[in-house]
Structure formats: C-alpha cells, structure tokens
Amino acid sequence: MQIAVSGGKGGTGKSTVAVNLAIALREYFDLALADLDVEAPNDHILLRVELQNEEPVHMFMPRFDYSKCTKCRKCAEVCEENAIITMKDGTPFLMPTLCSGCRACEIVCPVTGAILEGEKLMGHTYLTETPYGFPLVTGKLLEGEERAMPIVTAAKRRAKTLNKELLLVDTAAGTSNTVSKALEDSKLLIAVTEPTPLGLHDLTLILELAKLMGIEAWVVVNRADIGEKQRVKEIVERYNAEIVGEIPYSEAIIRSYVKGEPIVLTDSKEAGIFRNLAKKIANYLG
Amino acid sequence: MQVAIASGKGGVGKSSVAASLIYLLKDEYSLIAVDADADAPNLDLLFGVEMWEEEKELIGAKVARINTKTCIKCGICAERCPYDCIKLTNGNYVVNELTCEGCGVCRLVCPVEGVITLEEVRSGIIRKTTTKYGFPLISAQLDVGRPNSGKLVTEEKEWAKRIMKEKGIEHMIIDSAAGIGCQVIASLGGADVAILVAEPTPASLSDVKRVYKVVQHFREPAYLIINKADLNPGFKGLYEFAEAENIPIIGEIPYDRAIPRSMTMLKPVVEAFPDSKASKALKEIAEIIKGEILR
Numbered sequence: 001m002q003i004a005v006s007g008g009k010g011g012t013g014k015s016t017v018a019v020n021l022a023i024a025l026r027e028y029f030d031l032a033l034a035d036l037d038v039e040a041p042n043d044h045i046l047l048r049v050e051l052q053n054e055e056p057v058h059m060f061m062p063r064f065d066y067s068k069c070t071k072c073r074k075c076a077e078v079c080e081e082n083a084i085i086t087m088k089d090g091t092p093f094l095m096p097t098l099c100s101g102c103r104a105c106e107i108v109c110p111v112t113g114a115i116l117e118g119e120k121l122m123g124h125t126y127l128t129e130t131p132y133g134f135p136l137v138t139g140k141l142l143e144g145e146e147r148a149m150p151i152v153t154a155a156k157r158r159a160k161t162l163n164k165e166l167l168l169v170d171t172a173a174g175t176s177n178t179v180s181k182a183l184e185d186s187k188l189l190i191a192v193t194e195p196t197p198l199g200l201h202d203l204t205l206i207l208e209l210a211k212l213m214g215i216e217a218w219v220v221v222n223r224a225d226i227g228e229k230q231r232v233k234e235i236v237e238r239y240n241a242e243i244v245g246e247i248p249y250s251e252a253i254i255r256s257y258v259k260g261e262p263i264v265l266t267d268s269k270e271a272g273i274f275r276n277l278a279k280k281i282a283n284y285l286g
Numbered sequence: 287m288q289v290a291i292a293s294g295k296g297g298v299g300k301s302s303v304a305a306s307l308i309y310l311l312k313d314e315y316s317l318i319a320v321d322a323d324a325d326a327p328n329l330d331l332l333f334g335v336e337m338w339e340e341e342k343e344l345i346g347a348k349v350a351r352i353n354t355k356t357c358i359k360c361g362i363c364a365e366r367c368p369y370d371c372i373k374l375t376n377g378n379y380v381v382n383e384l385t386c387e388g389c390g391v392c393r394l395v396c397p398v399e400g401v402i403t404l405e406e407v408r409s410g411i412i413r414k415t416t417t418k419y420g421f422p423l424i425s426a427q428l429d430v431g432r433p434n435s436g437k438l439v440t441e442e443k444e445w446a447k448r449i450m451k452e453k454g455i456e457h458m459i460i461d462s463a464a465g466i467g468c469q470v471i472a473s474l475g476g477a478d479v480a481i482l483v484a485e486p487t488p489a490s491l492s493d494v495k496r497v498y499k500v501v502q503h504f505r506e507p508a509y510l511i512i513n514k515a516d517l518n519p520g521f522k523g524l525y526e527f528a529e530a531e532n533i534p535i536i537g538e539i540p541y542d543r544a545i546p547r548s549m550t551m552l553k554p555v556v557e558a559f560p561d562s563k564a565s566k567a568l569k570e571i572a573e574i575i576k577g578e579i580l581r
Contacts, residue, residue, distance in 0.1 A: 009326035010296010010464040015489070039465030040295045040496070042489035080348060080390050080404070102368050102389030143499035146436060146468035149387055153369050173296045173464050174325025177433045180384035181369065196550050198301075198328045205326075209430045212384060227550045258487050258518040 001285060002167040004183050004215075007192035008202015010040075010173040013222040013247070014192050016257055017274075018170035019046045020264040021190070023132050024278035029166035029285075031134050034159040036182040037172040038139035038151040044128060048260040051126040051138055057154040059101035059147075063118035064092055068111050075105035075115065096120060100147060123151040125158045132262075135162060148178045156182065166285070175205045180213065188284065189217045190277075191241070195227035200235060207239040217241040220277065223249040245277045287580060288458045290477035292501070294493030296326075296464035298485045299513040302545050303568070304461040305332040305554040310572035312421050315580060316455045319417075320446050322473040323463035324410055324426040324435045333423060334552040338413040344441060347409035347432045348388030354378045356401045363392035363402060383407075384431030410438050412445060422449055436468030443476070457580060466496050479579055480506045482533070485514040486521040495527060508533050509579070511571060514541040536578075537571035539564050 005018040015037070022033040035043035044051050062075070062084070071090030083098035084105060099120075109115045123141040130136050139155030141148050159167055171182040183189060189210045193203040203219070210217040219236050221229065224246035236243055247253070250270050256263040264274040291307075293300040301323070308319050321329035352363070352372070357379060364372040364379055371386045372379055381392070393402040410428040417423050424442045428435045439462075446458050462473030474480060480501045484494040494510075501508050510528050515538035528535050542564035548555035556565045 009323075009328065011298065012296075037465075039467045039470075040489075040493040042295070042492065045489045045492055078390065078394065080388055100368075100387060100389055102387070102391045103366075104389060104391050104394055107391065107394045141466060143466055143496050144471075144503050146471050148465075148467045149369055149433070157370075174428070175430045176325055176428055176435055177385050177387065177431050180382075180431045184382065184385060196546065197331050197552060198326075198549065201328070201331065202326050205430055209384070212430065223546070226546050254517065257489075258521070260488060 001165065002169060002186045003188040003190065003281065004169040004171055004186040005190045005192065006171040006179060006183065006206055008173065008175070008206050009198060012192050012194050012199060015042050015046055015170055016253065017190065017192050017220055018168065019043055020262050020274040021278060022134060022168050023262050023264050024274045025166065025168065025281065026133050028278065028282035030164055031166040031168055032137060032159055032162045032164040033134060034137040034155060034167060034169045036139055036152050036155055036169055038123065038141045038148050038155065039172060041138045041140050043136060043170055044138055046257065046260055046262065047130050047132070047136065049128050049130050049136065051128050053127040054124050055158070056124055057122045057151050058119040059122045059150050060103055061096060061099050061101060061118040061120045062094060062105050063116040065114050065116055066091065068114040070111055072110060074108045074110065078104045078108045080104065097146060101150065122147065125155045127158065149181060152178045152181045175209045180209065183209070183213060183215060186215050188281065189215045190220055191217055192220050192222055193232065194223045195221060195229045195232050200231050203232065204235055207235065207241055211239060218244040220245040220247065222247045225249050244280055245273055247273055287456065287479070288460065288477040289479045289481060289579065290460040290462050290473050291481045291483060292462040292470060292474060292497050293464065293483045294466060294497035295490055298483055298490050299545065300483045301328050301332060301461055302549065302555060303483050303511060303513060303539070304459065305329060306556040306568045307572055307575065308459055309419065309554040309556050310569060311575065312419050314576065315457055317421050317457040317459055318446050318449055318455050319421060319423045320442050320458060320460045321423065321425040322439045322442060322460050322469060324428040324438045324469060325463060327425045327427055329423060329461050330425050331552055332549065332554060333417045333419065335415050335417060335423065338415050341411055341413040343408050344410050344412055344438055345406050345408055346437060347407050348404045349383045349386045349407055350381045350388065350390065350392050351403050351405055352379050352381055353401050356398060358398055360397060362395050362397065366391055366395045387433050412438065412442055414445065436472040439469050439472035466500050470497065471500060474500055474504055474506065477506055480508045481511060482508055483511045483513055484524055486512060486518040486524055488523065491523040491527060498531065509536045510534070511536060512538045514539070516540045536574045537567055539567040
C-alpha cells in the first residue's frame with residue numbers, strides 16, 4: 001500500500017509533513033519513507049541521518065561503432081529528443097545531455113553491433129536506516145543532469161522491493177510528470193498547502209492531478225493562520241477533497257526544522273496535529 | 287545582461303527576493319522579468335498581474351497511445367517501457383499519459399504496425415504582459431503531468447530576447463525554478479550572472495551547493511543572498527560554503543513577517559512595507575547589484 005505527500009510549490013512544508021507523518025505512522029504500520037524529490041532531497045537532513053547504501057543509477061547511452069555503421073540515419077530519425085545528429089554523409093553523433101536513454105536508436109539500428117552499449121551516471125539511490133525504526137529510500141539526481149525521471153523510477157523501484165506494509169512517498173514540487181510518477185499507485189494523497197494566493201494556485205493544480213489520476217486527496221493547511229482560509233475551503237470543496245489538518249504558523253516548527261529534530265517527537269501541541277493525522281490515515285487505510 | 291536567480295530548493299524566498307529586487311531596479315534600468323518556474327509560477331501573482339496581453343500554447347510534448355482494438359496484448363511494450371508507464375488495466379495495455387516521456391520505444395517494439403502512435407499534446411502555455419510597474423513579464427505554466435519544462439523555459443527566454451531587441455531593453459532577470467533539473471539548467475544556461483538565495487538551514491545549504499555545481503558548469507559568476515538570516519544563529523554552513531567557493535555574500539535579509547504579509551497583498555515587500563527590516567536589507571542588496579553587477 002502506498003500514500004503520498006505532495007503540494008504545489010516548494011516551501012509549503014511537504015518534507016516537514018512527510019517526515020513527521022512517517023514517524024507518527026510507525027505506530028500503525030511497518031513502513032518505509034521514499035524521498036522522491038530527487039532534485040532537492042532533504043528528508044534525510046530533517047531526519048538527521050547520513051545517506052547510506054549508495055547505488056548508482058546508470059542510463060543507457062548509445063556508442064557508435066563507426067566501422068560497422070552504414071550511415072543510414074535511422075537512429076537520428078527515430079530519436080524523439082533529437083539527441084543524435086548526423087553529418088552530411090550520415091555519420092551519427094550523440095549529444096549526451098539530450099539523450100534520454102530510451103534505446104529507440106538501438107532498436108531501429110539495422111546492423112548488429114553498430115550501436116554499442118554505453119552508459120552514463122544519472123544519479124544515485126540510497127537506502128538509509130533511520131533511528132525511528134523505518135528505512136528511508138532517497139533518490140538524488142546528479143548535478144548537471146537534466147532528467148529526473150530515471151532517478152524517480154529507480155528510487156521507487158528500490159522502495160517497492162522493501163515490501164513494506166506501507167510506503168510513504170514524498171514528491172517534488174509542482175505537477176510535472178515526475179510528480180505523477182511519484183504519485184502513481186498511491187491510495188491517498190496528502191496535499192500540503194498554505195492559504196496564500198501562491199498556495200491556492202498550486203493547490204488547484206495538485207488536486208487536478210490527483211483527480212486525473214483517480215487518487216483520493218486530503219489537504220493539510222500549513223501556516224493556517226495567515227491568509228484566506230475560506231478560499232482554501234472553496235477549492236477543496238470543488239475537488240471533493242477534505243481538509244484533514246491545520247498547522248498554525250509556529251516558531252516551534254521552524255526551530256525543529258532548523259535543528260533537524262522532528263516536532264512530532266516533542267510534547268508540543270503541534271505534535272498532536274501529526275499524531276491525529278496519522279490516526280486518521282490508519283483508520284482510512286484500515 | 288541576463289541575471290538568473292536560483293536557490294536549488296523551494297520555500298527559501300527566491301521569488302519574494304526576485305520580485306523586490308526587480309521592483310527596486312525597474313526605475314533605473316530597462317528590464318524584462320522572466321518567471322522560469324513553469325511548474326509553479328508566481329511572479330505574476332507577486333506583481334498583481336490580472337491580465338495577459340498575449341498567450342502562446344506550446345505544443346511539443348508527445349505521448350504514446352495504444353489502439354486497444356488492434357492490440358494483440360503481447361505485453362512487449364509494457365516490458366520495454368523505460369519508465370514503467372504501460373500497465374495492464376481491465377485486460378488492455380494502457381499508457382499512463384501523465385508519466386509518459388514520449389520516447390516512442392513502445393511503438394518501435396510493438397510487433398503490429400500502427401497499434402501504437404505517438405501523439406503531440408500541449409505541454410503548457412507561455413504568456414506575456416506589461417506589469418503595472420511598466421516592465422514586461424514573461425511567464426509560463428506547464429500543464430499538469432507534462433514533461434519537458436526545460437523547453438518551455440528556453441521558449442520563454444527566446445520570447446524575452448525578441449522583446450528586448452524590439453524595445454531596446456538591456457537586462458533580463460530570470461526567477462528560476464526550484465531544484466537542479468532541466469528548468470533550472472535552461473534558466474542558468476546563457477545567463478551572465480547567477481544570484482543564489484539560501485536560508486541558514488542544513489536543507490537549504492545542501493540544495494544551494496547542488497545548484498552551485500550547475501552554475502560552475504556554465505562558468506558564471508555567482509553571488510549569494512542569505513534570506514531569513516537570523517533564523518538559525520548558530521548555523522555557519524552558508525558562510526563556510528561561500529568562503530570556500532569564493533562566492534561574495536551580497537546581503538542578509540532578516541526573517542520578517544512583512545514578507546508573507548506582502549505576499550497575501552500581492553505586492554513585493556519593498557512596495558508594501560518599505561520601512562520593514564527585510565525591505566531595508568533588500569534596498570542595500572539592490573544598491574550592490576547596481577554598483578557591482580549591472581553597472
């Protein structure tokens with residue numbers, strides 16, 4: 001079973017909610033947390049653990065054996081990313097940063113052995129034990145690489161092999177297809193938002209994505225006491241979603257965030273919000 | 287000159303800082319603002335934009351479709367899809383359009399001609415307006431579940447360059463997306479200067495280091511602004527990073543609730559609360575930018 005924490009833009013508190021919720025949910029489930037914000041993974045920092053068990057994510061990249069290549073240009077024609085360019089005589093060249101590793105060129109190449117198996121390193125996945133009794137899987141894109149999708153896919157596969165009762169996924173910001181990939185197969189989406197015009201704009205998008213994917217959506221309003229809560233309610237109603245938690249603007253949360261001490265482990269009133277939410281999720285998932 | 291503002295991470299206040307700096311620079315310099323965060327654009331909200339003068343759809347994303355009537359259900363497409371996008375659903379192989387990257391491998395490996403097609407879909411919209419402050423703004427919105435937002439950013443910058451030429455505008459200020467992926471690379475590529483915004487937390491430090499590696503790749507000079515600077519007094523990581531990499535720190539903005547309040551008013555904080563402590567710090571930063579960067 002899988003649930004996800006997401007929300008439109010960055011800075012609304014996705015990772016804070018994901019990390020605290022994971023700790024609160026361990027009372028109910030044998031679980032794993034997956035940080036799929038591969039461009040800026042931070043859950044390990046909030047949990048104060050060093051990333052462990054690094055595994056590289058390699059992507060296929062064609063290498064041309066020019067002694068066998070017949071310069072038919074089929075590889076260049078089929079490449080949807082225009083990563084292969086050909087010289088006047090048809091000699092192919094690869095522009096590595098554009099290559100998506102899909103193997104279309106290899107599939108169409110009529111000559112066996114003209115396209116060789118090359119690979120490039122796109123990033124890493126990590127499997128880290130946390131002091132909280134659940135493992136954390138993290139995907140991390142290499143700086144300078146553009147494509148997050150292979151890392152999201154690899155990290156998700158690795159998280160699934162753990163075969164936990166519950167997988168809690170923390171996604172990147174926005175609603176691009178890498179966020180859809182992270183959300184895929186979730187039974188429930190916890191959308192984190194704030195009642196500001198920016199938060200409302202992004203909440204609409206993430207609820208739209210949940211609707212398209214047929215995922216039940218719950219909304220947690222962060223910094224609930226600034227801005228216009230009524231507008232959040234209107235959007236939530238329009239999407240048949242539900243507000244399941246409100247987190248006030250809180251110095252205690254900021255301090256815990258800064259120090260890397262999860263707030264849910266304190267006896268503050270903010271901790272209660274996460275514990276209630278965990279209980280509600282446990283009841284819903286059964 | 288092309289100035290890109292980046293942070294590696296969302297929520298550190300990049301757009302608030304960008305909006306205020308643009309507001310402070312607009313009278314002395316001719317500039318165009320580009321919001322390159324097509325996933326969650328917000329400069330238009332911060333500048334109170336109500337109407338777009340011009341909009342362009344960006345077609346270009348491709349998604350695969352399987353004709354269930356002619357499909358022989360061999361499952362090879364699902365096996366070979368690099369991103370696990372094809373699933374057997376109610377007895378049919380179906381492409382999840384929200385995760386498809388449009389690479390076309392499924393079509394190539396399908397043994398039956400014509401069953402799988404690649405179809406062009408809209409990936410988003412690019413739009414232009416003149417803000418009430420007089421300078422033009424280019425923004426974009428990626429459609430839900432679409433890839434290739436780097437292309438969207440490149441299109442935005444091309445449009446901005448055309449307007450700069452037509453109107454003799456000198457500077458382009460780009461508010462880039464969070465993260466380090468294609469949108470950010472497209473934002474930083476071709477920029478003359480990168481201004482990095484970070485907050486004194488371990489998470490923000492980790493992310494700004496990552497985006498700095500991308501900046502180094504483009505060999506652009508970088509400057510650092512520390513936002514919410516008094517949030518975490520014992521934290522020295524940003525100063526150590528800046529010193530080690532020789533990145534000038536051009537300002538420290540204290541944590542100030544005037545910033546979230548100005549955001550709900552849809553105004554840059556320097557306009558809404560010009561005497562707040564954050565605004566004072568931002569004005570000093572703008573002076574440094576005038577003296578050292580834009581000259």
